[in-house]
Amino acid sequence: MYDLIVETSTKLPKDVRRAIVKAKARENAGTRAAMSLDTITNNIKMADENVSPICQDTGLPTFKIKVPVGANQIEMKKAIYEAIAEATKNSKLRPNSVDSITGENTGDNLGLGTPVIKFEQWENDYIDARLILKGGGCENKNIQYSLPAELDGLGRAGRDLDGIRKCIMHSVYQAQGQGCSAGFIGVGIGGDRTSGYELAKEQLFRNNDDVNENEDLRKLEEYVMDNANELGIGTMGFGGETTLLGCKIGVINRIPASFFVSVAYNCWAFRRLGVKIDASTGSINEWLYMEGEEIDFTEQVEKEAAKLESENGPKHVTLQAPISEEEIRQLNVGDVVTINGMMYTGRDAIHKHLSDHDAPVNLDGQIIYHCGPVMMKDEAGKYHVKAAGPTTSIREEPYQGDIMKKFGIRAVIGKGGMGPKTLAALKEHGGIYLNAIGGAAQYYADCIKSVEGVDLMEFGIPEAMWHLKVEGFTAVVTMDSHGNSLHEDVNKSSLEKLAKFKDPVFK
Numbered sequence: 001m002y003d004l005i006v007e008t009s010t011k012l013p014k015d016v017r018r019a020i021v022k023a024k025a026r027e028n029a030g031t032r033a034a035m036s037l038d039t040i041t042n043n044i045k046m047a048d049e050n051v052s053p054i055c056q057d058t059g060l061p062t063f064k065i066k067v068p069v070g071a072n073q074i075e076m077k078k079a080i081y082e083a084i085a086e087a088t089k090n091s092k093l094r095p096n097s098v099d100s101i102t103g104e105n106t107g108d109n110l111g112l113g114t115p116v117i118k119f120e121q122w123e124n125d126y127i128d129a130r131l132i133l134k135g136g137g138c139e140n141k142n143i144q145y146s147l148p149a150e151l152d153g154l155g156r157a158g159r160d161l162d163g164i165r166k167c168i169m170h171s172v173y174q175a176q177g178q179g180c181s182a183g184f185i186g187v188g189i190g191g192d193r194t195s196g197y198e199l200a201k202e203q204l205f206r207n208n209d210d211v212n213e214n215e216d217l218r219k220l221e222e223y224v225m226d227n228a229n230e231l232g233i234g235t236m237g238f239g240g241e242t243t244l245l246g247c248k249i250g251v252i253n254r255i256p257a258s259f260f261v262s263v264a265y266n267c268w269a270f271r272r273l274g275v276k277i278d279a280s281t282g283s284i285n286e287w288l289y290m291e292g293e294e295i296d297f298t299e300q301v302e303k304e305a306a307k308l309e310s311e312n313g314p315k316h317v318t319l320q321a322p323i324s325e326e327e328i329r330q331l332n333v334g335d336v337v338t339i340n341g342m343m344y345t346g347r348d349a350i351h352k353h354l355s356d357h358d359a360p361v362n363l364d365g366q367i368i369y370h371c372g373p374v375m376m377k378d379e380a381g382k383y384h385v386k387a388a389g390p391t392t393s394i395r396e397e398p399y400q401g402d403i404m405k406k407f408g409i410r411a412v413i414g415k416g417g418m419g420p421k422t423l424a425a426l427k428e429h430g431g432i433y434l435n436a437i438g439g440a441a442q443y444y445a446d447c448i449k450s451v452e453g454v455d456l457m458e459f460g461i462p463e464a465m466w467h468l469k470v471e472g473f474t475a476v477v478t479m480d481s482h483g484n485s486l487h488e489d490v491n492k493s494s495l496e497k498l499a500k501f502k503d504p505v506f507k
C-alpha cells in the first residue's frame with residue numbers, strides 16, 4: 001500500500017502521459033498554452049526524478065479494492081492507514097485532512113472520512129487495489145445536473161441523450177481553467193445524487209484509451225472529445241487548442257422522477273494507479289495503467305529548451321519585492337514575469353485572518369502566493385519545500401481586493417484567475433494578478449531557494465504563511481492594473497463558442 005501511494009503521488013500513469021503529449025503536439029510553439037504544457041511536462045519529469053509529489057495537493061486518497069471472498073478487510077484497512085501516515089511523514093502526501101468546522105489539520109491524513117476506502121468482493125483469487133489522488137481545485141469543479149435544465153449558452157437540456165450531451169459540454173465550459181485544465185471528465189448518467197457522482201468517479205478508473213462497450217455512450221464520448229476543444233479554454237484557461245484530455249461515460253438506472261447527469265472533473269495531474277496483489281503473500285504481481293507506449297519526457301524537455309532559445313516570446317519582466325506602483329502600472333496582460341526575492345504564502349485561512357487582524361510581517365509592496373506547500377522538517381528543525389504549486393485563487397475573491405489595499409500588497413500569484421471585485425481593486429490600487437501553472441509543484445519548489453520563516457502555523461502546514469525566497473519564479477500576468485482580465489475574455493469567448501453546440505446532435 002505504501003508503494004502504491006508513493007507511486008500514485010509521484011508518477012503519472014502512461015495513458016495520462018500520452019494524452020498530455022498529444023495535447024502538446026496540437027499547440028503552436030510560443031503560445032501561452034504551449035509554454036504551460038512545457039512547464040507541465042518538465043514538472044512530470046522532475047516528479048519522476050525526485051520521487052516527489054507531482055502536485056502539492058495530494059487530494060483525498062480514495063481506494064477501490066476488490067478482494068477474494070474471505071479476505072480480512074479490517075486488517076487491510078489498518079495497513080492502509082499505516083501506509084497513509086507513513087507516506088505523509090515522508091512528504092509523499094501533504095497533510096490534507098482537516099476538521100470541517102474548526103479547520104484543524106490532523107497532520108497525518110487520517111481522520112473521520114479520510115482516507116476513503118471502498119471494498120468489493122469478487123470471485124478471483126487476487127486483490128485488485130486502485131488509488132486516486134484527486135485534488136481540491138478540480139473536485140470543486142464537479143457538477144451535477146438535474147434534467148430537464150436550462151443551461152447557459154445551450155438552452156433547454158431535455159431528458160434524452162442530447163440533453164446529456166449538452167450537460168457534458170456545459171460541464172467543460174463551467175470548469176474554465178480552474179480545475180487545472182486540460183482535464184479529464186468522468187460522467188455518470190442516472191442513479192441518485194450520491195450514486196450518480198459515485199458512477200462519475202468510477203469512470204475515472206477506466207483506461208483513457210479504452211473504448212466504451214455501450215454504442216450510444218461510445219458515440220457520445222467521441223463527440224465530446226471531438227468538440228470540447230473547440231471551446232478554446234486551453235491549458236490553465238489561457239486559451240488554446242486543448243481543453244479536454246479524456247471523457248468517460250457510464251450509465252445506471254434511475255427512478256422515474258429523477259434524471260441526474262453527474263460530472264467528476266479531474267485536472268491534468270490525473271494521479272491514479274492500481275496493483276494486482278497476491279492475496280496470500282501481499283506482494284505486488286502487476287502494476288495497472290502501465291501498458292502501452294512509454295513517453296520519454298527527458299527528450300521532450302530537451303527539445304523544448306532548444307525551441308525556446310530560438311523564439312521571440314512575449315515581453316519578459318523581472319520583479320523583486322518590494323515592488324512600486326509605477327512598476328506595476330507598466331505591466332499588461334500577457335507579459336511574462338520572473339520573480340527573484342521574497343514572497344509570502346497565503347490561502348483561505350490567511351485571507352480570512354488578514355481581513356480582521358494585522359499582518360505578521362510588513363506586506364507593503366510585497367507578493368502573496370496562493371499556495372499550500374508540502375514541507376519537510378529536517379533534524380535541525382529547518383523546513384524544506386517538497387512541492388509548491390499554486391492553489392485556485394477565486395476562493396479568496398471576497399477578501400483579496402480589500403487585503404491588497406489594506407496592506408499595500410502589489411502582486412498576487414495563484415491560478416484560475418479572480419473576479420470583478422479583485423479586478424477593480426487592482427486598477428484602483430495598482431496591483432497585478434499572476435497566473436502560475438497549476439499542478440507544477442516540482443517546478444516551483446525548485447525555484448524556492450530557502451524558507452526564511454513561517455507565521456500562523458496554528459492553521460496547519462498548507463494554510464500557514466510561509467516566507468519564501470525564490471529565484472527565477474515565472475508566471476504570466478493575466479489581470480493587470482488597467483482593467484484587463486484574460487480570464488474574463490476567455491470566459492466570454494468560450495460562452496459564445498458553447499452556444500454553437502445548441503442544435504440537436506443525437507436525436
Ligand SMILES: O=C(O)C[C@H](O)C(=O)O
Pocket residue numbers: 056057135136137138178179180371372390391392393438
Ligand atoms: O490545495 C491546493 O494546493 C490546490 C488545489 O488542488 C487547487 O486546485 O486549488
Ligand code: SF4
Pocket residue numbers: 055056057058134135136137138178179180267268269389390391392438439440
Ligand atoms: S492544483 Fe491543479 S493539478 Fe493540483 S490538485 Fe489542484 S486542480 Fe489538480
